[in-house]
Amino acid sequence: QVQLVESGGGLVQVGDSLRLSCVASGRSINNYAMGWFRQGPGKDREFVATISWRGDSTQYADSVKDRFTIARDNAKNTVYLQMNSLNPEDTAVYYCAARPWGTSTFSHDYNFWGQGTQVTVSS
Numbered sequence: 001q002v003q004l005v006e007s008g009g010g011l012v013q014v015g016d017s018l019r020l021s022c023v024a025s026g027r028s029i030n031n032y033a034m035g036w037f038r039q040g041p042g043k044d045r046e047f048v049a050t051i052s053w054r055g056d057s058t059q060y061a062d063s064v065k066d067r068f069t070i071a072r073d074n075a076k077n078t079v080y081l082q083m084n085s086l087n088p089e090d091t092a093v094y095y096c097a098a099r100p101w102g103t104s105t106f107s108h109d110y111n112f113w114g115q116g117t118q119v120t121v122s123s
Contacts, residue, residue: 001026001027001112002024002025002026002027002029002032002098002111002112003024003025003026003112004022004023004024004096004097004098004112004113004114005022005023005025005114005115006020006021006022006094006095006096006114006115006116006117007020007021007022007023007117008020008021008117009093009094009117009118009119009120010118010119010120011120011122012086012119012120012121012122013121013122013123014086014087014088014121014122014123015085015086015087016086016121017082017083017084017085017086018083018086018119019080019081019082019083020036020080020081020083020094020096020117020119021078021079021080022034022036022078022079022080022081022096022114023076023077023078024077024078024079024098025077028074028077029053029072029074029077029079029098030053030074031053031100031101032053032098032099032100032101033050033051033052033053033098033099033100033101033102033103033104034050034051034053034070034072034079034096034097034098035047035048035049035050035051035096035097035098035099035103035104035105035107035110036048036049036050036070036079036081036094036095036096036097037094037095037097037107038090038092038093038094038095038119039092039093039095039116040089040091040092041091041092043092045095045107046061047061047105047106047107048060048061048064048068048081048094049061049064049068049069049070049081050070050103050104050105051070051071051072051079051103052102052103053101055071055072055074057103058070059103059105061105063089064083064090067083067084067085067086068081068082068083068084069081069082069084070082079096081094083119086119086121087121088121088122088123089121090119090121091119091120091121092118092119093116093117093118093119094116094117094118094119095113095114095115095116096113096114097110097112097113097114098110098111098112099111099112
C-alpha cells in the first residue's frame with residue numbers, strides 16, 4: 001500500500017504561484033508513475049499532470065501546459081506540482097495519485113490517492 005499526503009494548497013490571488021507537495025509513505029514510489037488531478041466546484045475530476053517513475057517523461061493537460069510543472073524526488077518519496085500564473089479556473093481540490101510503472105492521464109488507472117489539498121484563486 002502507498003499512502004499519499006498532499007500539502008501546499010491555499011488562498012492566492014490571480015497571477016500568484018503555489019507549489020504543492022505529495023509525500024508518499026508505506027513503500028517507495030521509485031517504481032510508480034505519479035499524477036496530479038483536480039476537481040473544481042461542480043466539476044468532474046480532471047487530469048492535470050503526470051510524471052514517469054524515472055522522472056524523464058511528463059505530460060500535462062492543455063489548460064495548465066506552460067504554467068504548471070510536475071517534478072519528483074524519489075529519494076524523498078515526494079512529488080511536486082509547481083503552479084504559476086494561477087487564475088480562478090485553477091480553483092479546485094488537487095489530488096496526488098500513484099500507479100505502478102507507466103504514466104496515464106486517466107484517473108481510473110491510478111491505484112492510490114491522497115485526500116487532496118484545496119487551492120483557491122481569488123480575482
